[in-house]
Amino acid sequence: xxxxxxxxxxxxxxxxxxxxxxxxxxxxxxxxxxxxxxxxxxxxxxxxxxxxxxxxxxxxxxxxxxxxxxxxxxxxxxxxxxxxxxxxxxxxxxxxxxxxxxxxxxxxxxxxxxxxxxxxxx
Numbered sequence: 001x002x003x004x005x006x007x008x009x010x011x012x013x014x015x016x017x018x019x020x021x022x023x024x025x026x027x028x029x030x031x032x033x034x035x036x037x038x039x040x041x042x043x044x045x046x047x048x049x050x051x052x053x054x055x056x057x058x059x060x061x062x063x064x065x066x067x068x069x070x071x072x073x074x075x076x077x078x079x080x081x082x083x084x085x086x087x088x089x090x091x092x093x094x095x096x097x098x099x100x101x102x103x104x105x106x107x108x109x110x111x112x113x114x115x116x117x118x119x120x121x122x
Contacts, residue, residue: 054086057109062106076093
């Protein structure tokens with residue numbers, strides 16, 4: 001008797017349930033886009049032929065003194081997202097500099113060149 005009751009309970013749990021959320025698949029794609037762009041120190045390190053796509057920049061702003069400091073990693077990640085948006089899969093950063101900006105306590109901007117590699121990076 002208890003086996004039949006247990007099986008009927010499990011059968012009731014196996015129905016196909018629809019779940020709706022406010023999560024947007026495009027947000028995930030954009031969030032992880034930087035991961036599809038590999039960073040190289042110079043154009044000499046690019047593995048094989050590469051097509052120059054364009055210039056990219058990313059910034060990191062410390063709004064208030066109590067906020068986390070502006071980060072080169074955040075600025076470079078932002079630039080990599082922009083490179084991915086241009087369909088690039090590689091970037092060579094040329095510089096990261098502090099810029100005086102009235103809206104930020106500290107602003108760090110990184111500049112780079114975006115490339116499309118004909119062979120996938122390792």
